[in-house]
Amino acid sequence: MSTIEIRHIVFDIGKVLIHYDPQIPYRRLIPDQAERDWFFANVCTHDWNVEQDRGRSWEEAESLLIECHPEREDHIRAFRRHWHEMVPHAYTETVMLLESLVAEERDVTMLTNFASDTFREALKRFPFLALPRGVTVSGDVGLIKPDIEIYRTHAQTFGLDPAATLFIDDSMANVEGARTAGWQAVHFADAQKLRADLAAHGVHLARLERRAAL
Structure with a gap:
């Protein structure tokens, strides 16, 4: 279990929240x-x-x-x-984790490699993408993961303490990029593993635990 208190949670989007297959x-x-x-x-x-x-x-x-x-x-x-x-569908179980984190007033943002125009299209199709406090879109800032500067830009834009930030991405290269920037980071495989990874970093989802107990 991590000994550092996580105060900020940052989600990737493609292959974490929504499916992508060209x-x-x-x-x-x-x-x-x-x-x-x-x-x-x-x-x-x-x-x-x-x-x-x-x-x-x-x-x-x-x-x-x-x-x-x-x-x-x-x-x-x-x-x-x-x-x-x-981008045919969202990952329902991961979206539920995102919604629960937001509902419990965790500080949630998103950091994504996405073209500017297709991100706006995705935002219309998947309204839950508007739930977090904000998003850094690579196409808007001219930087892409795993360039360390995009992590620094995101942290500065949203006032994140890197050491207290947990990043979630399906790409190991992007996970390593976040770690190089001083963030905590986990490699996304599925919602079940993500929930376990959140708990290992001290982030417990009371809302989902209550639902499971019903």
Whole structure:
């Protein structure tokens, strides 16, 4: 159990609170798996998409790829056009943990690698994202996890004491980035593990415990 009192809890969003899988629409658009794997490895790559999280516009991002792969224009533009299909649902049990923390007046914020426009779209679709005190969106600040500066920016913006901050992220690299910034951090796998990790850091959820006892 941690001996440091946790006063701030910071959630990642993608694959912690909402599901994200860019393969979903492309299983329909590019049915052949080998071709689809090639497309994600060589055209709409992870590194290409990360730059939108850093703040690059979709117009610029699409133009760069279309110049190199003009025969793939429709599939390239489909990435943004069908983005809503890539985030089909929230993780209900994790959202319940978030809601319980907010209801118990814990200081909850969010820190996410997300393009500015798609985050606003997600905010409309998943209203619980408005429950925490605030959010740092990478596309808005021009920084991405695990760059230590985004953790420092978030802590400064929301007045967090790094040593008293617990960060939750599905990426081990982002967890390590938070630790480098002086935060406590846990690697997200599922809601059950998260609840245990919260308890191990002294964060007990009385609201959920009462519900379980009924």
